[in-house]
Amino acid sequence: MEKRSVVRASTIAGAVMVALGMAGCTSDDASNESDDSPVTFTLFSADPHSQWDNMESPVSQKVMEETGVTLQPEFDVNGGEQKIALMAASGDYPDFILPKGSASTLVNAGAFIDLTDLIEEHGPNLKKAYGDYFNRLKWSEEDESIYILPTSPIDHTYWEPGNGFMLQHEVVKELGYPDIRTVKDFEDAIRAYMEENPTIDGQPTLGLSLLADDWRIMISTTNPAFYATGAPDDGEFYIDPDTYEATMHYRRAEEKEYFRWLNHMNDSGLLDPESFVQKYDQYLEKISSGRVLGLIDADWQVDDAERALREAGKHERMYGMYPVTLTEEYKHPNFQDTGYLGGWGIGISIDNEDPVKAIQFLDYLVSEEGQILQNWGLEGEHYEIVDGKRVIPPEEMEERNNNANYVKETGIGVLKGFAPAYGDGVEDSTGQTFTIANTEQIIDSYTEVEKEVLSNYGIEMWKDLYPQEDEFPVKPWGAAYNIPVDSTSDLNVIMQRCLDIVKRKVPEAILAAPEEFDQIWDEFMAELEGAGVEEAEKEYTELVRTRVELWND
Structure with a gap:
């Protein structure tokens, strides 16, 4: 992605994974209820992930605690095209797929479920995040299903080339x-x-x-x-x-x-x-x-x-x-503006046995709590509250800037790219930005x-x-x-x-x-x-x- 120094450290998953993708659920599945028992979802990504933490870091452990979801991923190093073609030919799919530019292969094979009703019933944070951009989630003029949830940062302000x-x-x-x-x-x-x-x-x-x-x-x-x-x-x-x-x-x-x-x-x-x-x-x-x-x-x-x-x-x-x-x-x-990008993102496959829990997992990641967790980490461990505002202590910022394994060790940013995310400059309900990136932080870094x-x-x-x-x-x-x-x-x-x-x-x-x-x-x-x-x-x-x-x- 686009940031340098501290911003790079906090958003590395998005940068390393360049535009990951996931999609769909059928309307029949939307009425199914999910139980509260923990579940492990398999995931295929068409991009590598150099900082994957096996969900053992503090932040990933917190996500597991809040959602009951563990991910068992496979990251491809060759762009995913060959493996996605094999998936489509076999009809055997992981629970989540991030296909980059190969989504049409899977859509044509019937691999994804339409997420429209799932989002309506179980995705309030997804609806809020996409807002006026929902029109850009439609697959095509002929098929207005939502198979892919775009993972491009929403309303992002670019402060660094x-x-x-x-x-x-x-x-x-x-x-x-x-x-x-x-x-x-x-x-x-x-x-x-x-x-x-x-x-x-x-x-x-x-x-x-x-x-x-x-x-x-x-x-x-x-x-x-x-x-x-x-x-x-x-x-x-x-x-x-x-x-x-x-x-x-x-x-x-x-x-x-x-x-x-x-x-x-x-x-x-x-x-x-x-x-x-x-x-x-x-x-x-x-x-x-x-x-x-x-x-x-x-x-x-x-x-x-x-x-x-x-x-x-x-x-x-x-x-x-x-x-x-x-x-x-x-x-x-x-810095030419593309507007919000639909297209590349993440989808839910027809082999996912609990699409409700799957969409709830993605909905949590884009929630205010989930976004703060992925960008700032855990209160008291990675940041403090001072006068009602999140503040990263100097020694922690030093770690962010200089520890090459910071993302993997803390989990901050590991799951960014697996779900929609708010961009730099977007404010939460307290008036503070979701990401740590702002001009002052960038210059300090x-x-x-x-x-x-x-x-x-x-x-x-x-x-x-x-x-x-x-x-x-x-x-x-x-x-x-x-x-x-x-x-x-x-x-x-x-x-x-x-x-x-x-x-x-x-x-x-x-x-x-x-x-x-x-x-x-x-x-x-x-x-x-x-x-x-x-x-x-x-x-x-x-x-x-x-x-x-x-x-x-």
């Missing part, structure tokens, strides 16, 4: 705090520092390291191409804001020039030569060593490495987040090195460097990657062909000799056309237009 170009504090400090606005600025800073510091702690200094490990190639290698050319995150497509026409984003001329720049970085010796062969754990280990000067990534993907640097006292080797674009004509759209860097740039927070939310229109389709695609559609087959080409041709283009780049890029475009990209664009255009109509009903 989640995406950008990351540069070590020591780099900008040694260079006198230069402007880091374009890819050339970023490149120049890395080159200048490497020339003066060929090694760090006895190891060769690395300029820019990218990650291309399976689906993570999108986060570190390909998604930045649209951010750097002024386009928001709509997955594999660029959506024309006026016509809603979808174009696979690699086919934009601007992005070709971004990848040409990466080719230049490789040719200049500034790109980590292991970028396209290293695994995720190797990437994190390399960053944790402190010898990687620059990254282009989402903050949640490198959270563990950043915490390791902080825990090791290597504060100067931690990173600032800069709104770098290809040239100054573009504005980095990190920065290391002294980070505060020094920010001060020298004349700002208090990283967000201050970025174009602000009010500089962009709200996207009426939300985020295109979040739109369910019918699993029986040819679009899935075409997109898989296209993505296989992307994973092969983008690294090839970046690693090629500069004089070969144009030829390889032309081959890339031709292969996409041969794979049916134009047909995919037409179908995706219709999906976007249909969503706009559905959400505006």
Whole structure:
């Protein structure tokens, strides 16, 4: 997710699990009553969870005490698509499923129950939390069932950028705090520092390291191409804001020039030569060593490495987040508003023998008590009440900031991502925010090195460097990657062909000799056309237009 330092620690489950999902219950089940005996629900998540506590932490134990529910999860490390397809084929399902973008496979297989009546009868906190956004929970215009409860934070205020170009504090400090606005600025800073510091702690200094490990190639290698050319995150497509026409984003001329720049970085010796062969754990280990000067990534993907640097006292080797674009004509759209996102979330399967207890469990997690518990922890153990307000003692805040296993040990944030949650800035009945994140807490959580860097740039927070939310229109389709695609559609087959080409041709283009780049890029475009990209664009255009109509009903 989008926060840094203390905010990252308190919301890590959402960051690590990037957009988890769960869904449904039939109207026949809604009238069933649940008994009070403890129950263990199985759960499948299409994302990993590096801080899972086996429900043994103090916070998870409290949740079990209040709900009678224990979770027995399986976390997939490969995005879940294969295992979800096997589930649908076998007809054998865990109690809860968080399918990310594969929900349509399960809906078409009849795996989820419609949650509409369950929410009406047993989900008062769910109804309150979603409020005016209930329209966005409908599956489609043809089927208005609620199969998925979206887990995106509700009415979230973004105080920190989640995406950008990351540069070590020591780099900008040694260079006198230069402007880091374009890819050339970023490149120049890395080159200048490497020339003066060929090694760090006895190891060769690395300029820019990218990650291309399976689906993570999108986060570190390909998604930045649209951010750097002024386009928001709509997955594999660029959506024309006026016509809603979808174009696979690699086919934009601007992005070709971004990848040409990466080719230049490789040719200049500034790109980590292991970028396209290293695994995720190797990437994190390399960053944790402190010898990687620059990254282009989402903050949640490198959270563990950043915490390791902080825990090791290597504060100067931690990173600032800069709104770098290809040239100054573009504005980095990190803060463009999507409105509330339906789509990805959590569902209840037809094999769940106690859907009432299941929905009550999710309802508890989004209740005021459940939200405070997940964000603040236990009163007297993780926070105190002072003058009627929750206050985290300094020593506890120090633990939040510096203990890499804080989430697992306390349980704070472990279950975030399994249910709807209120976003930063939303207030509870006492007028205090549900999450601990606010501008004062964020600034207090920065290391002294980070505060020094920010001060020298004349700002208090990283967000201050970025174009602000009010500089962009709200996207009426939300985020295109979040739109369910019918699993029986040819679009899935075409997109898989296209993505296989992307994973092969983008690294090839970046690693090629500069004089070969144009030829390889032309081959890339031709292969996409041969794979049916134009047909995919037409179908995706219709999906976007249909969503706009559905959400505006």
